[in-house]
Amino acid sequence: MIKQPSKMAKEKDQNTKDNKNLLICFLWNFSAELKLILMALLVLCTLATLLPFIPSSFSISASELRFCISRIAAPDVVNSTSLAVVNDPGLENGVIKRPLTDKAVVNNGDIKLPVMNNGDTKRLFSGNTIVDNGDVKPKSVLNNGVTKRSFTGYGWAAYTFVLMSAYRGGVNGFAAIGLSSKPLHVYAHPSYRCEWVPLNQSENRVLTDGSRILTDWGYGRVYTTVVVNCTFPATVNSKNSGGTLLLHATTGDADRNVTDSIPVLTESPNSVDFHLYDTNRRREKYDYLYCGSSLYGNLSPQRVREWIAYHARFFGEKSHFVLHDAGGVQEEVLEFIGIPPNNTISSVMETLEEYSQFTIGQMPMSSQLCFSGDGPARTYRKWGFEKLAYRDVKKVPRRDRKYAVQPRNVFATGVHMSQNLQGKTYHGTGSLIRxxxxxxxxxxxxxxxxxxxxxxRIMFDNNPYVLDTTMRDVGFAVKTFEIRTIGDRLIRTRQ
Incomplete structure (x- = not known):
């Protein structure tokens, strides 16, 4: 028997209606269980999202729970400091005390140190000075004369500021250098304020806005370099009585605006030579300052020896080198600055003195192709830059470059070039310096x-190379300079 179309449609509608009623009845009877399951899934998804950001040593203590409760109980308090540490985790003067940190105490501008269970005061090393019960002690200096520094981070899930160093740049100006969470600077509006707290409490504190400079914005992903310039309206520490520079770093979050107060620099009494900042009387301590990138990897002592000997001779006695030893050396670095014959570094600088910055072009040398004109036995005894004499001449759009700046005209510097300066930049230095x-x-x-x-002229791996003896030709002069400077104790070192 064949059913009529109208009857078939009615039966289909009836079945659909019955199924809907059954589903509604099922959901109504088990609504509480479904809500519980959905909430459990939501919690699990949230934990799975946050798990990569939780440190392995994460634990919840009673003091942390008290801190969370105090935050809920005081919703009107928005400004806080992660440096305030007291036994009572409650509120004082509108500042939230965070008992789970072991950093220094900032209480009404006085810097104190947390007390351990045995009654000893825990010392804080922030990379600049050690503050212990108000006494300022010098930086940690190793037996070989190397100044040991450390990086100190401030913040919670992602650090609002990782302090690297700070220095005085003038009678009324300072700079604090560090890292900061890049998403914080992308999605929020962090700000910085600078406060000078005199050691003598009878003197007035001074507060000013800090100017944020992002020197390498295109490079950082999780963290980015931040330089905070603190310029006060008048001379700071004019009586040379000592004090501490605090950096108040604010997240700028409208819902939870948290401030971290960071002691970035401490000056002990009579420690500042203000004559250094007198432009009429000032005489520069160095002609040239070389600032290198962090060095890490598998260090080659032979190649580092060559680099130091070459550049110590190249820049002269009034030069200073800043190298960050991070456990070795970066694989992409060994670079030698050179100038054409019949020129000196001084003459090049005089030619370019009207510019605040100039860039230096790259000469890519092979790190495995050697010139054997002296015979294999003598070749292997030569220094690296003497025998690695083949230069890659393959045409490319643009190679990497380095740069030099006049410090007085620069506010902050980056890795490959400074974008925060006053004055002109010159790029056509190929015939002067490389x-x-x-x-x-x-x-x-x-x-x-x-x-x-x-x-x-040779071809290797389908790349053209030419013999370039620029560095090779100065090898004897560099070795003579090394012997004259430190003696012959390294002359038989294996190459």
């Missing part, structure tokens, strides 16, 4: 020569 780049050679603790050649 840097020779030996990619990866300093990270190898072995003989760098993998292939020996004797020609002036």
């Amino acid at each position: 840097y020779f780049h030996y990619h990866g050679s300093i990270s190898q603790r072995r003989e760098p020569c993998r292939h020996l050649f004797n020609g002036t």
Whole structure:
């Protein structure tokens, strides 16, 4: 028997209606259970999202629970400091005390240290000075004369500021250098204020807005470099009686605006030589300052020795080198600055003195192709920059570059170029100054020569190379300089 279409449609509608009623009845009877399941799934998803950001040592203590309760109980308090540490986790003067931190105490401007269970005062080393019960002690200096520093982070889930260093730049100006969470600067509006707290409490404190400079904005992903410039309206610490510079870093979050007060620099009494900042009487301590990137990886002592000997001779006695040893050396670095014959670094600087900044073009040298014109036996005894004499001449749109600046005209500097300066920048320095780049050679603790050649033009791995003896030609002069400076104790060191 064949059913009529109208009857079939009615039966289909009836079945659909019955199914809907059954589903509604099921949901109504088990609504509480479904709500519980959905809430459990929501909690699990939230935990799975937050789990990568929770440190392995994470634990919840009673003091932390008290802190959370105090936050809920005091919704009107928005400004707080992660440095205030007292036994009572409650509120005082509108400042939330955070008992789970072991950093220094800032209480009404007085810097104190947390007390341990045995009654000893815990010392804080912030990379600049040690503050212990109000006494300022010098930086940690190792037996070999190296100043040891550490980075100190402030903040919670992501650090609002990781203090690296701070310095006085003038009679009324300071700079604090560090890292900060890049998402914080993308999605919020963090701000900084600078406060000078005199050691003598009878003197007035001074407060000013800090100017934020993001020097390498295009490079950082999780964290980015931040330089905070603190310029006060008048001379700071004019009586040379000592004090501490505090940096108040604010997240700028409209819902939870948290402030971290960070002691970035401490000056002990009579420690500031204000004559250094007198432009009429000032005489520069150094002609040249070289600031290198962090060095990490597998360090080659032979290549580092060559680099230091070459540049100590190149820049002269009134030069200073700042190198950050992070456990070795970065694989991409060994670079030698060079100038054409019949020129000196002083003459080049005089030619470019009207510019606040100039960039230095790269000369890419092979780190495995060596010139064998002296014979294999003598070649292996030569220094790296003497035998690695083949330069890559493959045409590319633009190679990396380095730069030099006049410090008085620069507010902050980045990795490959400064964008925060006053004055002009010059890029056409190819005929005046260059840097020779030996990619990866300093990270190898072995003989760098993998292939020996004797020609002036060669092809290797489909890349063209030419013989460039610029660095090779100054090898004897650099070795003579090293012997004259430190003696011959390294002359028989294996190359």
